[in-house]
Amino acid sequence: MMMNVCVLGTGYVGLVTGACLAEIGHDVTCVDSDVDKLAVLTHGDIPIFEPGLQKIVQMNAEMGRLRFSDDLRSALEAEELVLFVAVGTPTAPDGSADLSALFNAVATVARQRSARCPQGFMILVVKSTVPVGTCKRVQAVLSSHLPGSQFAVVSNPEFLREGCAVQDFMHPDRIVVGCTSPRALMAMRRLYAPLIGRGHCLVETDAVETSELIKYASNVFLATKIGLINEFARLCEAVGADVVELSRAIGLDHRIGVHCLVAGPGFGGSCFPKDLRALVDLAGKQERPMPIAEAVIASNAEHKRIMAMKICGALDGDVQGMRIAILGLSFKAGTDDIREAPAIDLIATLLDLGAILSAYDPHANTPAARLFPEVDYAACVEDAVSEVDAIVIMTEWAEFRDLDWEHLASVVSQPLVIDLRNHLDPERLASCGFDYVGVGRPKFNNAAYDAVPFLAISKGQSSSPSAA
Numbered sequence: 001m002m003m004n005v006c007v008l009g010t011g012y013v014g015l016v017t018g019a020c021l022a023e024i025g026h027d028v029t030c031v032d033s034d035v036d037k038l039a040v041l042t043h044g045d046i047p048i049f050e051p052g053l054q055k056i057v058q059m060n061a062e063m064g065r066l067r068f069s070d071d072l073r074s075a076l077e078a079e080e081l082v083l084f085v086a087v088g089t090p091t092a093p094d095g096s097a098d099l100s101a102l103f104n105a106v107a108t109v110a111r112q113r114s115a116r117c118p119q120g121f122m123i124l125v126v127k128s129t130v131p132v133g134t135c136k137r138v139q140a141v142l143s144s145h146l147p148g149s150q151f152a153v154v155s156n157p158e159f160l161r162e163g164c165a166v167q168d169f170m171h172p173d174r175i176v177v178g179c180t181s182p183r184a185l186m187a188m189r190r191l192y193a194p195l196i197g198r199g200h201c202l203v204e205t206d207a208v209e210t211s212e213l214i215k216y217a218s219n220v221f222l223a224t225k226i227g228l229i230n231e232f233a234r235l236c237e238a239v240g241a242d243v244v245e246l247s248r249a250i251g252l253d254h255r256i257g258v259h260c261l262v263a264g265p266g267f268g269g270s271c272f273p274k275d276l277r278a279l280v281d282l283a284g285k286q287e288r289p290m291p292i293a294e295a296v297i298a299s300n301a302e303h304k305r306i307m308a309m310k311i312c313g314a315l316d317g318d319v320q321g322m323r324i325a326i327l328g329l330s331f332k333a334g335t336d337d338i339r340e341a342p343a344i345d346l347i348a349t350l351l352d353l354g355a356i357l358s359a360y361d362p363h364a365n366t367p368a369a370r371l372f373p374e375v376d377y378a379a380c381v382e383d384a385v386s387e388v389d390a391i392v393i394m395t396e397w398a399e400f401r402d403l404d405w406e407h408l409a410s411v412v413s414q415p416l417v418i419d420l421r422n423h424l425d426p427e428r429l430a431s432c433g434f435d436y437v438g439v440g441r442p443k444f445n446n447a448a449y450d451a452v453p454f455l456a457i458s459k460g461q462s463s464s465p466s467a468a
């Protein structure tokens, strides 16, 4: 049954939410104050790289079920309205979640709703990731403008992975709804009925705080798995084990599971780092510290530092003047997002150590160039790796697997690949004449590369003054 929906914020989450709600049959207005972004969307383009999104945006816009506007006032005139707030909640300087955009939006909605449609019933759905207790604060703001019978606040956290967000929305492991209003709960059941009807699970919590905390708990568990497998990768290098085989074997235990167990350069993105910091901040303020979550943050930071030292170790401990190609800049494959991407930390460290860097990413060259204009951004892999002393794989783009590595061995200065995603086939690289260094795969390290100097470097006792 079609419902009136307004989505406030057309970022990674808001745009996917609006488009997918239209896709399942609702009438959706996406509102944003960024007129440049709205112009792109109204023109039928997408301001972000998200597979499958452009198609459903265009199709639903053509069917008249999806529109983009900067006019929140008009959108608030609908008698029965479900209003999603999907504005950003970035990390504040003190590590807490910055909720200024959220509360500015809520205050505007409260004022305009009371002026435009005081008798209707509005469900304000907090889709943004927010600290526990935020929905109650939103409720208080709305109560100062609207009678309690005319609105309800619902927590409906998202579990969308960038790069497969449309898939995750249309085929959710679960939909979580936290609210105390029976009327709002009935409305949310109607809203998600097309997905529930396909067998997807709706989890209802009558304590909104439970719903808010579920989001953080999910991300901390996922980040902890990644942090732990990265620590095992480092241990594998010291003892001669293989982390890919280890990950597969422990992941076959259904209580562990194979997902989020792939060793790499450390986790990044706009969620895990931010949500972990916000959770630790919240737990601290509640005098319920969470040392495991704190350790995951520290472990990930240390892992990214050690990855940079690993590259130094593979280049005899000194990258001063060395030409290094970084393949992959986004925080993972399938997105153009470089927020807290490990590649960004790596570039900063290697530039500080005097390396000369080139880089290529199929979608993220442009945002990275805004941060590091001194890096040479190539239009293709071959241009990026020409005459380099080492190639570093930072993002697991499929195209990197299909490269003509035999030809690339003829254009590099030194045939060395440091694959921080274990993305490539080590034996194929070796057959093409490359020395290969993976993460947690010492049996494939056919470079003159020994874990001992690496571990010495990782303790800050570098074998060379330049590998600081």
Ligand code: UDX
Binding pocket: 158, 159, 160, 161, 162, 163, 219, 222, 226, 259, 260, 261, 262, 263, 264, 265, 266, 267, 268, 269, 270, 271, 272, 331, 332, 333
């Ligand atoms: C995450 C959560 O998965 C999602 O449920 C939540 O809604 C938002 O945050 P996202 O940050 O988009 O999604 O990406 P995800 O696929 O979870 O990867 C996060 C980081 O972990 C990336 O840097 C990725 O490269 C890394 N990662 C992921 C690993 O290093 N190993 C893995 O096995 C999985």
